[in-house]
Amino acid sequence: MSGKPSAANADFSNIRLIAFYLTQFHxxxxxxxxxxxxxxxxxxxTKAAPKFPGHYQPHLPTELGFYDLxxxxxxxxxxxxxxxxxxxxxxxxxxxxxxxxxxxxxLDDMLADKESDMPFCLSWANENxxxxxxxxxxxxxxAQKYRKSDDLEFIxxxxxxxxxxxxxxxxxxxxxxxYRPQHLPDPKASIRVWKAYCKKMGLGDLQVYCCLVRxxxxxxxxxxxxxxxxxxxxIGGPNLRPDINHYDGFSGHVFDTTKVGDQYLExxxxxxxxxxxxxxxxxxxxxxx
Numbered sequence: 026m027s028g029k030p031s032a033a034n035a036d037f038s039n040i041r042l043i044a045f046y047l048t049q050f051h052x053x054x055x056x057x058x059x060x061x062x063x064x065x066x067x068x069x070x071t072k073a074a075p076k077f078p079g080h081y082q083p084h085l086p087t088e089l090g091f092y093d094l095x096x097x098x099x100x101x102x103x104x105x106x107x108x109x110x111x112x113x114x115x116x117x118x119x120x121x122x123x124x125x126x127x128x129x130x131x132l133d134d135m136l137a138d139k140e141s142d143m144p145f146c147l148s149w150a151n152e153n154x155x156x157x158x159x160x161x162x163x164x165x166x167x168a169q170k171y172r173k174s175d176d177l178e179f180i181x182x183x184x185x186x187x188x189x190x191x192x193x194x195x196x197x198x199x200x201x202x203x204y205r206p207q208h209l210p211d212p213k214a215s216i217r218v219w220k221a222y223c224k225k226m227g228l229g230d231l232q233v234y235c236c237l238v239r240x241x242x243x244x245x246x247x248x249x250x251x252x253x254x255x256x257x258x259x260i261g262g263p264n265l266r267p268d269i270n271h272y273d274g275f276s277g278h279v280f281d282t283t284k285v286g287d288q289y290l291e292x293x294x295x296x297x298x299x300x301x302x303x304x305x306x307x308x309x310x311x312x313x314x
């Protein structure tokens with residue numbers, strides 16, 4: 026949805042809600058090696074504990090329980106639940122490292138399973154995996170190398186998904202997203218390669234969007250067709266980040282979710298191709314220093 030929202034007299038009938046979809050919730054050999062046998066995202070979720078008064082942790086699953094994304098039935102149940110609440114598509118995170126893919130099994134099985142009748146698109150999660158979970162350059166587990174051949178090899182790798190009838194198109198054009206545009210050595214050159222390949226292969230006029238994360242609010246600078254918010258990234262301003270005292274080994278900032286929401290709602294995309302995003306669960310946010 027673009028433009029500045031107004032609740033009064035607003036027409037939301039043409040809004041399509043697309044949920045970001047993380048494929049982490051199943052074991053893989055790499056995570057077994059790095060974190061221990063059987064590790065999944067549930068491992069960390071269940072260990073979470075409140076770090077300050079009112080901090081809502083842990084977040085435990087409800088309707089679908091501790092699901093395993095290797096199971097087709099899990100995905101089909103997720104689709105049914107999502108549709109029941111008005112979700113119109115999934116945007117799958119795509120983990121690709123110079124030809125090596127990770128957490129690919131649920132996504133590949135979705136492609137093969139035509140009964141998974143949910144529209145979808147892809148977002149390349151182009152970050153380093155690190156032992157600190159910060160996508161930095163220290164203690165890298167697997168890195169994004171951005172080799173010269175990667176632009177072409179990457180778009181070839183997503184071609185089977187772009188050809189699927191369920192793939193999401195906007196005004197007839199397929200959408201591809203990149204999570205960290207700042208990490209691409211030459212994003213404009215990469216986009217040119219991707220678009221040229223798609224036209225050559227009859228895949229259509231590709232639209233490439235980036236997530237507005239890590240201080241980036243300007244998708245056009247990197248040559249992208251549009252930008253998608255990714256709350257709570259880019260929270261700013263001293264009034265939103267009051268210091269708190271040490272509590273149970275934690276020090277950092279607590280964010281007022283009302284003020285955070287207002288900050289996002291005040292952004293005006295009426296003159297640009299920006300899309301808004303919502304993150305659920307109104308609980309105190311925090312970040313560590």
